[in-house]
Amino acid sequence: MSELVENIAGLLRRSGIDEFAIGANFNELVPQDVITTYDDEWQKIYFEGEMMFRDPVCWAGAFSNNPIWWKDIQSRNSVMREARQFGIYGAKKPGLVIPVYSGGEKVVISAVSQSFDDITVEEINDLVIGVSDSMFQRFSPSQIPLSAQQKAMLWLKSEGFSYVEISRILRVKVWTVNDGLDRARNALAARDTVQAVSVAIRRQIIS
Known part of the structure; x- marks a missing residue:
């Protein structure tokens, strides 16, 4: 795991976000540097089933430049349905994908948190800026x-x-x-x- 991803993970935890996946150092659509704190059993199901290739959250993060709520992403998709059934997210635990492009590099964060229930646009933007700052710390x-x-x-x-x-x-x-x-x-x-x-x-x- 790179220092960049570790720093972003620390930022998320300090913001009260404990369930997330972070992807960086992309080779086309596939991140080479990944950290995830989702349930271990879900991770096993997800990675062994190669769900990342049909997960609309991954595609949204890869192609969008703006934060997107999971509920606005193909809710009938099988991966989304299984994630909801497993309890990864739901009405009381919203999901959010946050792509950040900064310093010539892209980082994609996918996270769920009860705190997202009342998060404001300004707070999301502050989070994006915090991630961007972590990315820029490597540059003069x-x-x-x-x-x-x-x-x-x-x-x-x-x-x-x-x-x-x-x-x-x-x-x-x-x-x-x-x-x-x-x-x-x-x-x-x-x-x-x-x-x-x-x-x-x-x-x-x-x-």
């Missing part, structure tokens, strides 16, 4: 995959400039500014430009 600010132009755009946004003003200052099209800030948001796993600026300042990417 100069190694974080943002271009000089994207860093300039973030700095100008931090100074209160509009997209149009930034395009004039940098002598680029407005859509280039929009695209550049979109890419910066994705790289920093931020939900919007305001948060991207905040993350960039906190990580000393801009000052």
